Amino acid sequence: MTADGTELPVPDTVDVRSGPEVSEELLAVLPLLGEWHGEGQAAGAEGDHRFGQWIRFSHDGRGFLAYESRTWRLSDDGQLAGPGVRESGFWRPRGRDDVELLVTSPDGLVELYVGRARTTTSWELTSDVVARTPDAPEVTRAVRLYGLVEGALMYAIDRAAADEPLRPTMSARLERIR
Template identity: 90%
Template sequence: MSDATELPVPDTVDVRSGPEVSEELLAVLPLLGEWHGEGQAAGAEGDHRFGQWIRFSHDGRGFLAYESRTWRLTDDGRIVGPQSRESGFWRPRGRDDVELLVVSSDGLLELYVGRARTTTSWELSSDVLARTPDAPDVARVVRLYGIVEGALMYAIDRAGADEPLRPTMSARLERIR
């Protein structure tokens, strides 16, 4: 019997190892890897800094697996504790169209549709949002991602039922693998 910690078909974050990268992934291929950095968030508790780790991996099929972990930071950069987690899938559709499915530890399930604006930037808008009774009241979300000078930068704007879109999170992450 094999070790339970090893999967028979591993995910990989490196195009030089593991399964061959599907041609379908060309629209999102620059995201592949692990990223780490800091950002700024606005929430019910007020504005605050956070640290973040993101992993985009593939197993040879036409999607990227996505995983994100954030932790709250004090103003001087000290770690306070865990914040939120997300996981999901980036699904390219055609040359420029992209779907993003995300589920978060906050109780939100989000389905986005969007486009690759260039070979290194993506704009996605929520198409379907579902939430648990205690999740934040979210009616619309827009996510912008881009790779600028080698760093992954993103901004997330959210709107409540009777509120306009407002900045919620943004970060700059460096590739670590």
């Protein structure tokens, strides 16, 4: 929908039963399509904390999934404690099992991942390029692992800074809501 409330002529859709026909190129990532919601754990400069999360994977008929993620910090007792990490990007299947993921965040971080669909329900991606603004978190490489386990989307993100090993940064378990 546009700012004036009119519908876009080519909307994104999160349901394979509506909207444009799903491109055959998307078969390697098709199980991700939809909206997901749940909770996770994060580690960072502000310390470890719980977070809530909403993710949407949508398509417009072309050979990629649009990706949008919003998180919010949760207190130890599960109360809203403020906004968290936001990301947007694209999942781009390349061939039968190869996948590229482009992710940007308002923290000034742009990450390009390459990887493979390990099965029809799991994906392992390693950063190929990490670009950051001068005030962005120091990240030199990263690994993301996504998988569908008993209907839930689970993921883990590990990141490394200069001269440091990969360390857990975020993980979550999300349930499909649409």
